[in-house]
Amino acid sequence: MLQNVKYELQELERLFSSEGVTGVDNLPTYQQQVLQEVERIKKTLIHEVFHFEDERHLERYIQYHQQALIQLMDKSAQASSDQSNKKAPFFQIMYHGFEDLLSFIERHFTKYFDQDAKAPEGYILISRKDTKVNLRKLQKMLAGKNADITLTELLLHVLKKIIEGTAAKSITYRKVLYVKEVQKELTRLLEKPLEGNALNDELRQVMYYLNYNSTRVLTYHAHFLSSLLDASEFRTEKIETLSFELKKITQAQVKPSIGYNLGAPSLKSQLIDYIHVELEYQERLQQLSNRRSDPPSGNMMDGFKLKFEASVSQLAYLLKLFLETKVIINDNLSQVMTFIVRFVTTKKSENISMGSLRSKFYSVESGTKESVRNMLLAMIQHIDRT
Incomplete structure (x- = not known):
């Protein structure tokens, strides 16, 4: 327990570890106790926040209870999943009580809720099941609209990662939230009558909007821009192409406080920097070409500006x-x-x-x-x- 931080979960922890819970007869009584204690804690939390003058202490208070509830949820989920355990129904009651409290904290104290804390196992399990169902739907819809295969693979990679590749102990609320946002934006986009290149442009906009700043996405854009330059025959066309892409990316909207990797620069800023460097390079080549074609010196207008x-x-x-x-x-x-x-x-x-x-x-x-x-x-x- 943290020093100088009040702890409101003692009674719930006592009920959770109670040895007197046996049989099914006292289940309603036990459930009523849990519900009453959960409601008491909610009221206490709301009341206590008005006594904090320092926001840092309030943040510690909220996150301390958040962390404790996550641990209790994981313990009760593990205990209730044991079919041989006669107390499994009681642990299920406890789990729902802990879950209710954590959702209450997340909803009412969003500013102080730690998005980078490990998410509860049950929360992750539900997210994985939902994501697995949506992944199949999105794959089918993107293929049916002739979306670029590489873009499709990149955007669905974060969904596959949370389903298959990431250990539950490293999955945070922020990661789950990001996966949900990807699903929501792709579903919204695929409801529009877009196909082929028009759809691909919008898929890239989703990447900018959700700040999908992974190394793989940056590499994709480098190849994508190179392919556009290769398709331009003249230097002025290359410069115009880069300028148009710079305009689109500069004007792209970005959802606040979200990203694949919040510790790295945003996808939008990295791409703007990348295109600026490429533009300067192309423009230097253009200037060198112009100088080679300039008329001989001696003209009275030489050096005029x-x-x-x-x-x-x-x-x-x-x-x-x-x-x-x-x-x-x-x-x-x-x-x-x-x-x-x-x-x-x-x-x-x-x-x-x-x-x-x-x-x-x-x-x-x-x-x-x-x-x-x-x-x-x-x-x-x-x-x-x-």
């Missing part, structure tokens, strides 16, 4: 506005950006980075919008005066 008073952020947003309102009608964004990087400077940047320009083009801050709006209003006022 258009100088802007605006910042890179403002310039990127102006470019976005010109493209979206069709003031600039070029179709190839990468070529437009390459032109700006080569022939434009700002008040703070003699050499604009393609990565910086692209990042600020896709991610516009509210302050940038306001400053550009003021810039355009000043131009309108100038027009009105002249």
Whole structure:
């Protein structure tokens, strides 16, 4: 028992280890005792939390009872599963009492509930049974909609892992919750009339949304992006392809506080970094190619650059506005950006980075919008005066 932390389960533990429980005649009385004690503990827990001024002590209080209940659930589940044990019905009553209390704590004290604690054996058993049934359904539905085999295998791997490969002692609440979320999102997605490539795009979105940041998923995306680049004949097409994928991933939604591995960077952030590096590489190759094709030096325009008073952020947003309102009608964004990087400077940047320009083009801050709006209003006022 932890020092300075009140323990509310003594009476339940006494009933659990009671030697006086024999026969079936006193089963209703025993059950009534357990139910009354469970209700008393619920009220006590609710009452006690108002006496804690320090949240750390409250967290210790809740998690201490959570851990104790998990251990008691495992003990009672093991005892009740022994068919030769005459007291098995009493242990089943105890199990349901412990389970009721743990669910109460999880529901009412979610903020302090330890998701990384080992889940009870019975809880894991039920999850495994449900997951096994859903796995067969999902496999059939994904195959019927011509989903990519590799994507299917990756997304269903977490389900198979909890069914077959992971020892129960290492399965936490968080892992069970993650598997449930994967099943829920896949079931929701497969209700839509999507097939083939359209479905595959949405399956990747599920990976981003659930932060499926496993090494295998990162490797898959590296191969996937390489295949897209191989299908692009020209360098500008490769840059445009990477830019489009960067846009999709940057705009992807991510469910808060969830992930395959919360100790590692998110899948979304790792992929954004990966594409940025690949983009910079492709753009350097493009610049080298452009320099080889430049006319001989000596032209009066050699080294000329258009100088802007605006910042890179403002310039990127102006470019976005010109493209979206069709003031600039070029179709190839990468070529437009390459032109700006080569022939434009700002008040703070003699050499604009393609990565910086692209990042600020896709991610516009509210302050940038306001400053550009003021810039355009000043131009309108100038027009009105002249």
